[in-house]
Amino acid sequence: MVKLAVDPRRSLFSKYCLVLFAAVALPLFANGGLEAWFGYRDRRAQLHALLGLEARDAALRIGGFLDTIREPLGWMVQLPWTPASEERQRLDALRLLRQVPAIAQLTLVDGNGRERLQVSRVALNRAGSGADLSGDPAVAGARSARAWYGPVIDHRGSEPFMTVALAGNRASIGVVLAEINLKLIRDVISGIRVGATGQAFVLDGPGRLIAHPDLSLVLRGADDPAARRLATLRETVRAAGGAATGVDGTGRAVIAAAATIPGVDWTVVVMQPAAEAFGPIARALLRTGALILLGLVFAAALAYGLARHMTGPIRLLEHGTERIGAGDFRHRIAIASADELGRLAARFNAMAGELALSQERQERIARLRRFLAPQVAELVDRCGDDGVLDGRRLDVAVIFGDLRGFTAFSALAPPEVVIEVLGAYFAALGGVITAHGATLVTYTGDGLMALVNAPVPTPDPGPTAVRLARAMQEAVRPLAGDWTARGFRLGFGVGAAMGPATVGRIGCEGRSDYTAIGPVVNLAARLCAAAADAQILIDATLAEAVRGRCAVAALGALPLKGFGGEVPVFGVADGS
Numbered sequence: 001m002v003k004l005a006v007d008p009r010r011s012l013f014s015k016y017c018l019v020l021f022a023a024v025a026l027p028l029f030a031n032g033g034l035e036a037w038f039g040y041r042d043r044r045a046q047l048h049a050l051l052g053l054e055a056r057d058a059a060l061r062i063g064g065f066l067d068t069i070r071e072p073l074g075w076m077v078q079l080p081w082t083p084a085s086e087e088r089q090r091l092d093a094l095r096l097l098r099q100v101p102a103i104a105q106l107t108l109v110d111g112n113g114r115e116r117l118q119v120s121r122v123a124l125n126r127a128g129s130g131a132d133l134s135g136d137p138a139v140a141g142a143r144s145a146r147a148w149y150g151p152v153i154d155h156r157g158s159e160p161f162m163t164v165a166l167a168g169n170r171a172s173i174g175v176v177l178a179e180i181n182l183k184l185i186r187d188v189i190s191g192i193r194v195g196a197t198g199q200a201f202v203l204d205g206p207g208r209l210i211a212h213p214d215l216s217l218v219l220r221g222a223d224d225p226a227a228r229r230l231a232t233l234r235e236t237v238r239a240a241g242g243a244a245t246g247v248d249g250t251g252r253a254v255i256a257a258a259a260t261i262p263g264v265d266w267t268v269v270v271m272q273p274a275a276e277a278f279g280p281i282a283r284a285l286l287r288t289g290a291l292i293l294l295g296l297v298f299a300a301a302l303a304y305g306l307a308r309h310m311t312g313p314i315r316l317l318e319h320g321t322e323r324i325g326a327g328d329f330r331h332r333i334a335i336a337s338a339d340e341l342g343r344l345a346a347r348f349n350a351m352a353g354e355l356a357l358s359q360e361r362q363e364r365i366a367r368l369r370r371f372l373a374p375q376v377a378e379l380v381d382r383c384g385d386d387g388v389l390d391g392r393r394l395d396v397a398v399i400f401g402d403l404r405g406f407t408a409f410s411a412l413a414p415p416e417v418v419i420e421v422l423g424a425y426f427a428a429l430g431g432v433i434t435a436h437g438a439t440l441v442t443y444t445g446d447g448l449m450a451l452v453n454a455p456v457p458t459p460d461p462g463p464t465a466v467r468l469a470r471a472m473q474e475a476v477r478p479l480a481g482d483w484t485a486r487g488f489r490l491g492f493g494v495g496a497a498m499g500p501a502t503v504g505r506i507g508c509e510g511r512s513d514y515t516a517i518g519p520v521v522n523l524a525a526r527l528c529a530a531a532a533d534a535q536i537l538i539d540a541t542l543a544e545a546v547r548g549r550c551a552v553a554a555l556g557a558l559p560l561k562g563f564g565g566e567v568p569v570f571g572v573a574d575g576s
Contacts, residue, residue: 035288039281044255047277048243051257054192055270058200059259061188066263069103069164069180070147072096076176077168081110086117090127093119104161105179109133111172120179133177138165142175149264152182152204159183160210160218183218185211189268198272199248205265207231217249226250234258234269245274324352389455389514391504396454397465397496397542398521399438400528401429401472402447404491410446413488421483421490422446428475436468441515447528451516454503462498462545466572469494469536473574477534491533497524498542526560527569536572543570 076092079085093106097119105120113134119125133139141148142165150163160182167175185202189211192200202211209227212218217226226249233246233256243257248271256271275282323331331352333345403409403425410418426443433440433450437458442449452468453461476492483490501518520539527537543552551573557566 031288036281036285039284040278043278043281047255047272048257051194051198051255051270051272052243052259054194054200055257055259055268058188058192058202058268058270059261062185062202062266062268063262065102065185065188066149066164066261069100069178070166072100073164073166073176073178076106076108077166077173080168080170080172081108081116081174086127089117090119090125093117097121102180102182102184103178104181107133107177108174109139109177110174111170113139116174136177138163138177139175141165142167142177143171147263151206152208152210160208182210183215186213186215186218189213192270194270194272195276197276198270200268200270201230202261203231203234203267203269207234210266230269233271234267237269238267248273321348324355389505391502393500394454394503395461395499396501396503396516396520397452397461397498398501398516398524399450399452399465399469399472399494399496400447400524401450401469401492401494402445402528404493404533405489406446409488409490421488424479425476428479429472432471432475433468436464436471438464438468439514441513449515449521449525451503454501454516455514462542463549465496465498465542466536466538466546466550469496469538470572470574473534473536480534493528493531493533494536495524495527495529495531495538496536496542497521497527497539498545499523499539522562523560523567526562526567530558530560530569534574538570538572540568540570 073096076089076096081089089108093108096106097103104122105118107115108117110116113132115129115131115133117125117127118129138148138150141150146167148165150165152160152162154160162180162182164178164180165175166178167173189200189202190213192198199213201209201213201217204210207228209218209224209230212230217224217230220227229247229251230249233248233254236246237244237256237258242259243255245253245255248254253274254271255274255277256269258267258269260267332349409421413421425446426448429448430440437452437456439451439454439456440448441451450468452458452465458464472494473492480490480492497520499518499520501516501520503514503516505512505514506517507513523539527539531537537555538552543554546552553571553573555569555571558569559565560567
């Protein structure tokens, strides 16, 4: 054991500093801490209010932008569509494209849902196509709610577009569809500045970046890491109730507030870098820290002369640490003072007692695990006695599983390969059984037996047993693929049954096992023997327990050894 050399002149420095802190350092700490706390709180409240105001203002402005598009669209659905009005509708549509730059394409649909006219900035105009658009979501949405806003999509893989549909006051008037280029919202966002480097951005409901001062972020699409971080920032702000601290697209810490845009499922987020926002507070803390440091230096100079006379309690603690480090957890320290050293001694003694109890518990569990399953050993330790292992009659689910083709494999394969295969196989199944709260009670060659509802109670043992059986198959499946690739012809079958059984500890002095006895155990073993590779066979009781919860197929009746007549057998469908 390594012993640390302690300078006795410094061993009780902290005790004397306590007296000096009351006159010098403590007021400095209190003043600095209160100043920092109240300054931070006030600054944060101001930031939240300012950012929230900016976010709400931007949301209203963007809502106004959408209104400037929706209102002109209303001109196009004032009168019913007639052949005499076709030329007028075409001229009105072209005029609307010139007046509203954000509209990239207009489509007019008559009252019967037929396309009458389409004018576009990027494609050829067409009239009278007569295409049936009555089933289009935009047309149906406009007829239902009069004004319909579609989801934001990527036009040509980058630019954000949205479809706006507006229906006339009567069904005979029809619907106008407008493809809107959302890049123009950037003008609203770019005008928002909070501090020197604060910014704003807009996201749609699923998290697609619609507008940002950096247009390249918008054009990269929703899969860009920076865009995903901005979507995460929005969720953080929403969870906090409107304002919170998070990170922006570059990973920089920011203070952010959000507001919802009326009429659409969009969110405006306004943010300011935390370093800039709390810069004044940081500078004040530096000044306070310098004053505290001077006070500490002064206190240390005064304490230095008295510290060397107060080394006795520290030496006791040092000696006690050495004894504990050597494994003597019964050692205790007696310090009568009521100061920090006395409390430290009390905590030291409490720690030594806890270490002794922990060591005793670990040794006890280690002894139990030599002949009991891990979860059974843990249960015995929690209960404080092994009475839970006494024999009793319980309804349990019994699960057997073993490998198919293992006998032929073990006869031909080298011993080290056999051990390797069994090690991976039992490791995979052991983890699955423990995760489902079952008890692994028996290893027999390439097979194993597990219990559900004993000795650890399970609220719903039937469905739990079926889930465990399926999880066992899933755990072995990748191993079976590897074995097949290596030329080993091995499979895995599972059998399970449910019913009353006698459970408890069986064995002799110095060696015992926790297991179950009864017809249900024999039935589960016979079902396992009858199961083919990748198959799960269960009895009628277990099938009835899981009815309606998973797909179970009746496989008829099979003659099973030890059971008079044929026994109904059921199979659990894969993926149910």
